[in-house]
Amino acid sequence: MSHIAAPADRPLGVGILGAGPVTQAIHLPALARLRDALEVRHIMDVDPAVASSVAARVGAASSTSLEALLGDPGVEIVAICSPHQFHADQVIAACRAGKKAVLCEKPFAMNGDEAARIAEVSAATGVPIVVGAMHTFDPGWLAAEQNWGDLPAQARTIRSSIILPPNARFEDFATEIITRPATGTPDYSDVEVIKAMMQGGIMGLAIHDLPLVRRFTPDFDEIEVLQARHVRPFGYAVSLRTPTRVIELRAVMNSTWKPEWTFEAIADDSALRIDFTPSYVQAGSAVATFSRGSETSTFGPYGHNGYEGEWRELAELARGTRPAPSAQALIDDLTFALAISAATVQDVATGHAAATETAGATA
Amino acid sequence: MSAYTVTATPRAEEAGAVALAVASLPATFGPATEDRAADVVVVAGEAGWTTEAARAIDSGPRGILVVDPVPEETTQLADAARAAGAAVVLDLHWASNPALVSGSGDPDARDAIRSAVGTASLLDSVATAAPGTDVQRLLARHLAAVLAVSGQLYGVSVLRSGTTGYTATGRLANGAPFTAQGVLTAARPAGVGIHLYTADGGVDVQVPDPDAAWPAEVRVTGAHGQLLLPTLYESAHRAAWRRLKTHLSAGTLPDDMAGFARLTDLYATLAAT
Numbered sequence: 001m002s003h004i005a006a007p008a009d010r011p012l013g014v015g016i017l018g019a020g021p022v023t024q025a026i027h028l029p030a031l032a033r034l035r036d037a038l039e040v041r042h043i044m045d046v047d048p049a050v051a052s053s054v055a056a057r058v059g060a061a062s063s064t065s066l067e068a069l070l071g072d073p074g075v076e077i078v079a080i081c082s083p084h085q086f087h088a089d090q091v092i093a094a095c096r097a098g099k100k101a102v103l104c105e106k107p108f109a110m111n112g113d114e115a116a117r118i119a120e121v122s123a124a125t126g127v128p129i130v131v132g133a134m135h136t137f138d139p140g141w142l143a144a145e146q147n148w149g150d151l152p153a154q155a156r157t158i159r160s161s162i163i164l165p166p167n168a169r170f171e172d173f174a175t176e177i178i179t180r181p182a183t184g185t186p187d188y189s190d191v192e193v194i195k196a197m198m199q200g201g202i203m204g205l206a207i208h209d210l211p212l213v214r215r216f217t218p219d220f221d222e223i224e225v226l227q228a229r230h231v232r233p234f235g236y237a238v239s240l241r242t243p244t245r246v247i248e249l250r251a252v253m254n255s256t257w258k259p260e261w262t263f264e265a266i267a268d269d270s271a272l273r274i275d276f277t278p279s280y281v282q283a284g285s286a287v288a289t290f291s292r293g294s295e296t297s298t299f300g301p302y303g304h305n306g307y308e309g310e311w312r313e314l315a316e317l318a319r320g321t322r323p324a325p326s327a328q329a330l331i332d333d334l335t336f337a338l339a340i341s342a343a344t345v346q347d348v349a350t351g352h353a354a355a356t357e358t359a360g361a362t363a
Numbered sequence: 364m365s366a367y368t369v370t371a372t373p374r375a376e377e378a379g380a381v382a383l384a385v386a387s388l389p390a391t392f393g394p395a396t397e398d399r400a401a402d403v404v405v406v407a408g409e410a411g412w413t414t415e416a417a418r419a420i421d422s423g424p425r426g427i428l429v430v431d432p433v434p435e436e437t438t439q440l441a442d443a444a445r446a447a448g449a450a451v452v453l454d455l456h457w458a459s460n461p462a463l464v465s466g467s468g469d470p471d472a473r474d475a476i477r478s479a480v481g482t483a484s485l486l487d488s489v490a491t492a493a494p495g496t497d498v499q500r501l502l503a504r505h506l507a508a509v510l511a512v513s514g515q516l517y518g519v520s521v522l523r524s525g526t527t528g529y530t531a532t533g534r535l536a537n538g539a540p541f542t543a544q545g546v547l548t549a550a551r552p553a554g555v556g557i558h559l560y561t562a563d564g565g566v567d568v569q570v571p572d573p574d575a576a577w578p579a580e581v582r583v584t585g586a587h588g589q590l591l592l593p594t595l596y597e598s599a600h601r602a603a604w605r606r607l608k609t610h611l612s613a614g615t616l617p618d619d620m621a622g623f624a625r626l627t628d629l630y631a632t633l634a635a636t
Contacts, residue, residue: 227522229540229542256560271548
């Protein structure tokens with residue numbers, strides 16, 4: 001049996017809004033690795049049974065209301081893992097409650113107005129906000145950042161490719177899930193269903209890597225969609241460009257056992273490829289590989305992933321040992337994602353209308 | 364003494380590494396002598412190659428090998444070759460790699476992909492070549508490789524094309540998206556990657572350039588796990604020469620040009636868009 005040393009300082013208290021699979025399979029296992037620094041003290045979920053059951057696993061209090069969690073003096077850091085539409089108001093409430101730091105799962109807002117309101121409140125209260133774009137906290141990504149030199153200025157081609165099985169496969173490797181959202185069989189003939197799936201694909205899946213893409217896209221505010229194709233059962237093939245960049249996004253969520261999650265930035269004479277580990281499992285960091293002709297250099301893997309990286313940063317922010325991240329960067333990341341999401345949905349709608357018209361003309 | 368003598372234009376020699384390929388089949392092929400016409404004529408596949416090949420047939424060779432042909436109408440050449448009984452083999456930059464189409468009943472990428480393509484959800488492909496490569500030629504090589512293994516593609520169009528590469532799109536017979544991206548960079552080895560995704564896995568194909576005998580890699584992923592097909596340390600060039608040998612020995616005529624017509628037809632539709 002291993003010996004766990006007593007912490008030098010009292011761990012910071014964590015409260016989590018929403019006790020679904022992400023909390024159960026991602027955040028609680030990540031926090032279990034950081035017991036010296038962080039301690040889960042309060043779990044809130046609208047389902048009281050889920051809230052109390054998940055809280056009992058970590059010896060925390062439970063409740064069914066935002067107010068109860070924010071009113072808990074033991075909670076110093078708030079993690080927002082609720083459905084997307086609640087994020088903005090909950091981030092603002094947590095800031096106003098005087099907490100030391102806030103983690104919000106991506107996306108942290110659903111439109112620019114919400115993002116601006118959050119930025120104002122964060123600035124006024126001084127509460128640092130971290131958005132759960134876990135790959136930006138992955139030690140493999142951070143090592144790439146330390147070593148990429150002028151690649152962000154030179155890269156012309158950027159690719160993000162995500163091949164994953166349904167979440168349950170990796171959730172079950174991480175924990176024992178007590179609730180899962182119900183899934184249905186989508187009607188692929190309904191364009192509204194496809195539009196919703198494309199929006200979900202960008203704002204729920206691609207968004208993991210869009211902050212990475214944006215780092216290599218200086219003219220990100222001039223994005224143009226060349227194609228947006230839905231991939232069954234869930235995924236996308238999206239081609240984008242700016243005046244200086246070509247961006248290809250691919251995703252397939254099928255029933256494979258073999259995940260592949262890569263980010264690539266390619267210039268004329270150098271390239272970066274990052275292979276990320278799947279979400280949920282504690283499988284260490286990404287591996288970053290730089291190539292230049294027949295020469296390659298590799299960074300990683302390191303011992304922890306980006307989720308643990310997020311929590312490490314939150315602990316430092318709450319203790320005041322690290323400066324707060326730029327609110328403008330978070331807004332720019334969100335604006336970039338929203339622009340791509342809106343344009344891809346529009347492209348799907350336009351393509352569907354054209355296909356319908358063609359079918360009608362040839363019937 | 365080799366069975367068949369070979370002559371190649373300097374451009375064909377360079378493009379097809381003809382001396383190396385011939386040297387690797389020394390009992391079958393050898394250099395032609397000046398005192399008699401060659402049995403095999405090698406033609407570079409640049410624009411106008413069908414005319415040059417047809418002219419070569421007039422000199423009576425038993426075989427013609429065309430190195431890296433660009434899409435071009437081949438009907439007249441096919442007729443001339445058939446009338447003369449000349450075997451015309453196309454040495455396609457990536458598509459002639461023996462891992463794509465074995466021709467001998469051994470497992471290959473074509474079988475792996477065609478057995479899965481009916482349930483495919485996405486066929487994604489990326490071709491890489493050095494900066495300065497003609498992107499139109501790269502696209503032709505790329506599509507030739509995909510067509511060799513995938514079967515028919517529908518509604519293919521080019522979304523963008525420029526000095527850094529291209530993006531093309533289309534669909535498979537079942538309606539699933541097909542994408543083809545070309546990237547010009549010196550950062551990575553040249554080659555083409557073809558990735559077919561199905562409900563529970565798929566097929567990954569990585570084909571290297573033919574200037575060395577690097578093996579292509581074909582991986583089939585399914586519920587069973589992942590299977591790496593046997594690696595073949597043979598370049599696309601040598602595989603084309605070996606096919607030519609088989610046809611010359613058996614007295615048969617290859618159907619390369621019939622297959623190539625699919626690429627030419629597809630390319631013509633791209634040029635029109």
